[in-house]
Each structure stands twice: as structure tokens, then as C-alpha cells.
Amino acid sequence: MPAAWRWALVLLIAVVALAVALWPREHRDLRTNTATAVRGGPAAASDGERADAALAECPAQSTPAPAAGPLAGITVGCLRDGRPLDLGAALAGRPALVNLWAYWCEPCARELPALRQYAARPDALTVVTVHSDPDEAKALARLRDLDVHLPGVQDGDGRVRAAVGAPAVLPVSVLVRSDGSIAKVVVRPFDTADDIAATVAGELRVGA
Incomplete structure (x- = not known):
């Protein structure tokens, strides 16, 4: 091969490599983000960030009976105060x-x-949000900006997702019976409080 052709080929390869390196990468794949969430990581929020979010207290165990079902023994952090919470025990004895x-x-x-509007209804289930990404501070900021103050927990390593067998998509809502068993894993976003209430009534026979 003539030297001129070799140099042209080298130049072409260099241009292609540069174009690939500079190509925009703004698209965020949901499964890639979920994989990051499952790995977890140290991103604890400060006391000030928790106070600014003003979340409701996490549920406390209301029955002396031991927790049962796939959430029993799953320990997560309460977003309100950072304390560890056994999610199965906290929800034991009540549908959620x-x-x-x-x-x-x-x-x-x-x-x-x-979800906030639904939770305010007198016949609503206990609603708990589970942040499924390691960055706890960004979760609190997002909830503050959305004016959503529901009880929430931090689950950056995806233990809740794994326990209930949820797919690697978000959002996912898990309807839990009072005995801890799972009635339904809803793999779609809810549009309205009425949508939530109808789904709950259909799957758990709670509310109307």
C-alpha cells in the first residue's frame, strides 16, 4: 500500500475515534439507572436536607405478631430521620x-x-415510598420540590425490589396484604388518586 494511502487510512481512523468520543450521551437508560441503584452507595443526606423535605414519620409496628411475607426482615433507612427500619415489621397487620x-x-x-392525594383520603391504605437509587439527598430534594411529604424509605441497593420480584423499571407499586403477602405488583404509573383507589379496591377489596 502506498504511503499516502496508509496516512489517509490512519487519519480516517483518528477522525472516527474522535467523533465517537465527542458524541452526546444525554440519554439515560432506565435499566442502566436501575442497575446503579441496585449497587447502592454512600450518599446519605444531612439533617438539614431531611428537615427541608419535612416528610411524615415512617410507619411503626402496630401489631406484636411477627412480620411475614417477602418484606419481613428487609431493613431500609427512614428518609425522615435516617434510622433503620424493618419494613415488613413496620407494615405488619395493615394493608399497604x-x-x-x-x-x-x-x-x-x-x-x-x-399518591399524595390518595393517601389523604380517609379510606386510603398506608402509603410508603421507596427511593430506589443510592442518592438519598436528591430524593429528599425531589420530594420537597414536588410538595410530597409521604412516609419514605431509602433503598439504594434494591432489597425491596428483589424481595417482591419487581422488574427493573420505575415506577412500581406493590400492594401488600395485612398478613404481609403480596396482592399485586403494579408495573405502571398511576394517573390519578381515583386510579389508585380503583386498583386498590380491585386487588385488596379495600376502599371503593
């Missing part, structure tokens, strides 16, 4: 809606206000 979300998830951001 456990919502998996992340700060970067836009469908989650649209769904969270509907």
Missing part, C-alpha cells in the same frame, strides 16, 4: 401500598402527587 421510585424518574414525578 409500597411505591418504588427514583429522583431521576419522570413518570415517578408525575405519579407522586397522585
